[in-house]
Amino acid sequence: MDILQLLLYGVVLGSIVALGAVGVTLTFGILGFANFAHGDLMAFGAYVALVAYTWLALPLWLALPAAVAATVALALLVDALVFRRFRTRRPIVLLISSFGVALILRSLIQIGFGPGTVLYSTRIQIAERFWGLRVKPDQIVIVALTLVLVVLLHLFLSRTRTGKAMRAMADNPTLARLSGIDTENVIRWTWAIGGALAAVAGVCLGLNSRLSPEMGWFLLLAVFAAAILGGIGRPYGAILGGYVVGICVEMSNLVLPAEYSPVVPFALLVVMLIVRPTGLFAGRSG
Template structure:
């Protein structure tokens, strides 16, 4: 195998898939950092966001890229509503109860998507997109957009967390919720803001997954394990860890098809998850233990 073949068939698809995992993993790590529980409805929330974008393209006649910011905003607001309806009254209870409740929310979201949009696969655009050739490296336009938007979202989130007062409040609540409360931080507003960001990132993750593959009701469930593996590998609660973890898991999945059938490549994410939990549960960047 020459270098161009390796880049075109393994490395580039792995980076694109890894950036999608990274967007979802950032949302998972934000929810855990602020609220201290694993949110297992995250994958189905990404599916919901992807289909909301589809609704904007079909009902309003928008292009998929124009529908993306609307879907991000709508899913962020919807995530806040989910928290108020299903999670808020569980905050004083053991976190495992909220984690289990998130499974129920996942089933409800999946059923809603199946009732409204059906169970058949669909896509944002019709036809075949031919890749462009850049010195032997073949890349499609939507792959470039995926990478550029993922980078832009990560940079924007980093600037928000380090420069904005509410971003600093989120970091303070992540470090010590009680101390943040005594310091005057409005924990309720921080939680709502966390859900807006996590929901928006979910929508972006689901949108780009559907754009690069296809839209189906189980797409979010299928990426839930790799996304959690990315968050845990990087270190739960660490934004930079989620990015690195997502890229590693995405590339590892694509490389795994060299030795196992493609339909089993998710096993590589499962293997990474087991190894991290066994030998370094705090992840590469020494995050919180899930």
């Protein structure tokens, strides 16, 4: 297949991975644990949008905010019910707990929608041709939406008090506490932003292919790889890491059978862990 066409698919996939990786890197940096439930938050968002879009017959531009709102609420609820109780314990306990939360969310989706795959719309989209490349309208929407969200995220992180506090806490949680930052408030914002971006990522993933209860779990490795590639606790790094992972996964089709493309993020991760464990931009060490 044409290299440029694969690059384009890589950018689309990379947008989705990037949106997921921002949430993972923020929770990793601020709460100190790898959230194994993040992929299932994405799936949750995708299914909320499915309910809004197909059952309530809302247009997609309204289904998306509904998914975002529900996923943010879910992330805050899980934190209040479960994760908050482990703040004083070793962060590794949070990781194990998040593994359990991941399965709870996935089971809930299975109970509600069954184990099979679903589509948002069975209508076949006609791919447009630009300079010889095939592009579906949905793919343009995904990339454009991601760009808008990245700009909004940048404004939030660099211009607002809470955004700066969030970056400070991801940089050095102890020093942030010593500076009088209200850490619980920053944590709530972290879940809100991570949840919102996860919901959008989930909806985009559903648009790009299909919905299934495992959709988030299957993408989790790519999301983690992107977050580690970008350096833990670094949202900008995670976005770049997302595109690197997405493009590498699609490009791998040139040399690897398609059924093995899920291995590519892992390979990137291993190479990264051997060569430069702190990430491309030297995230927090250790």
